[in-house]
Amino acid sequence: MDLQLTGSRVLVTGGTRGIGRAIVEAFADEGAAVEFCARDAGEIEATEEALAGRGGGVRGGQLDVRDGAALTAWVAAAAGRLGGVDAVVANISALAIPDTEENWYTSFEVDLMHTVRLVTAALPHLEASGNGSVVAISSVSGREADFASGPYGTMKTAIVGYVSGLALQLAGRVRANVVSPGNTYFAGGVWQQIEQGDADLFSTALGLNPTGQMGTPEETARAVVFLSSPVASRISGTNLVVDGALTRGIQL
Numbered sequence: 001m002d003l004q005l006t007g008s009r010v011l012v013t014g015g016t017r018g019i020g021r022a023i024v025e026a027f028a029d030e031g032a033a034v035e036f037c038a039r040d041a042g043e044i045e046a047t048e049e050a051l052a053g054r055g056g057g058v059r060g061g062q063l064d065v066r067d068g069a070a071l072t073a074w075v076a077a078a079a080g081r082l083g084g085v086d087a088v089v090a091n092i093s094a095l096a097i098p099d100t101e102e103n104w105y106t107s108f109e110v111d112l113m114h115t116v117r118l119v120t121a122a123l124p125h126l127e128a129s130g131n132g133s134v135v136a137i138s139s140v141s142g143r144e145a146d147f148a149s150g151p152y153g154t155m156k157t158a159i160v161g162y163v164s165g166l167a168l169q170l171a172g173r174v175r176a177n178v179v180s181p182g183n184t185y186f187a188g189g190v191w192q193q194i195e196q197g198d199a200d201l202f203s204t205a206l207g208l209n210p211t212g213q214m215g216t217p218e219e220t221a222r223a224v225v226f227l228s229s230p231v232a233s234r235i236s237g238t239n240l241v242v243d244g245a246l247t248r249g250i251q252l
Helices: 018-029 041-050 068-082 101-129 151-169 190-197 199-207 217-228
Strands: 009-013 033-038 058-062 087-090 133-137 175-181 239-242
Touching: 009 018, 009 068, 009 101, 018 033, 018 217, 033 041, 033 068, 041 058, 058 068, 068 101, 087 101, 087 217, 101 133, 101 151, 133 151, 133 217, 151 175, 151 239, 175 217, 190 199, 217 239
Parallel strands: 009 033, 009 087, 033 058, 087 133, 133 175, 175 239
Antiparallel strands: none
C-alpha cells in the first residue's frame, strides 16, 4: 500500500531512541522529510548521521520540551525550513513512574503539556496543509490500571482525553489520533532496565503478554505512520492500541 507520504513534512518529538527513533525511520522510509528534537546533542548527531540520505532528509534539534517557548520556536523554525508541516507526533515521555510529587509535576510538563504545546504551535501549519495530522503516543497504562498507575498512567490517560477533544474540535480540518503501545522492549529502554534491575517484575510483565513476547519499536512506528498518512483520511479520534492483546478491556 502506498501511504502517500512522499514529500510530506513531519515533526517528531524524541527521535533518537526506541519508539521515537523507529517513527523517524519509518517516516523517512516512506519518503517524508522529518525533523525531530531530543535533549542529547551526541545522540542527535548520531541519529542524523545514521539516517543521512533517507527519505526527504532527517534533521534533529536539541530541545527540552519542558521549555514551552523553546518548543514553540523549534516548531516555527522547522516549519520554515520544511515549507510547512503535514504531521506532528508527540512522542516524548518522562517515564516518571514512581508516585512522588516531583514525578507528578514532571509527567504533567513532559508528557501532557509538551503534547498540548506542540499541537498549539503546529496547528496553523497543519490546517494549511490540507492533510494535517496529530498523533500522540499514550500507553496501555493510560487505558487500564497497572503497576505504572500514578503520575505516568494518569498523564497518559489525559493525553487520550485531550486528543479525543481535538478530533472533535478540528473535524474536517486536522485529524487527531492516539497510539497506545503495550510494553515495548529495545536496547537501553525501560524494559531492558527492569529486566536487569527487577527480574521478578520483568518476568511478571512478560508473562502477561499472550504472544509470549514484548513489542518492538518498529511495530508501534508502523501504526503511527499509517494514522498520519492520507490513506487514513477517515480515521480521527481513535486510540489505536498496539499491544498484542495484552490489555483485556473492551473499547466501546
